[in-house]
Amino acid sequence: MAGRSHWLVKSEPDAFSWDQQVANGIEPWTGVRNHMAKANLKAMKKGDRAFFYHSNIGKEIVGVVEVVREAYPDPTVAPDDPKGEWVCVDMKALMPFKTPVTLAAIKADPELADVALVRMSRLSVMPITPEHWTKLCKMGGIKA
DNA sequence: GCCAACGTTGGC
């Protein structure tokens, strides 16, 4: 499909890991409390794909997920949250990377120097350009 | 365990 966007989402495996995503199948991606990340979540369309990145432990891209439900109110937001409304999307595990792509490998590649993961390390949901998507899929040993 | 980056908070 034309115009499909690509993303990268981060999770600490202690909190929510790729294995859990695979085991659960479809899983709401909740807990985002950052405005830039929220804007990215809202921009996701059904059918968009995202890399699943393990932060802190592993520090590597471990698989690909697909957006199966577009942004809706995050049920984990406290009713009295002064920040008001946050959103989440539903993700489905699509396929694992044959070879996880580590942060070190991404940093070591000049072509990937401007991937948001490197430049804005604290952002938990970020867009990935088509070029970077293709390259990272190749590095992960899967077809884009 | 430390430190850098960055968002948020609170005093003014």
Next chain:
DNA sequence: GCCAACGTTGGC
């Protein structure tokens, strides 16, 4: 509205 202090995240 500015800016310093503080808390959180995430890499090392």
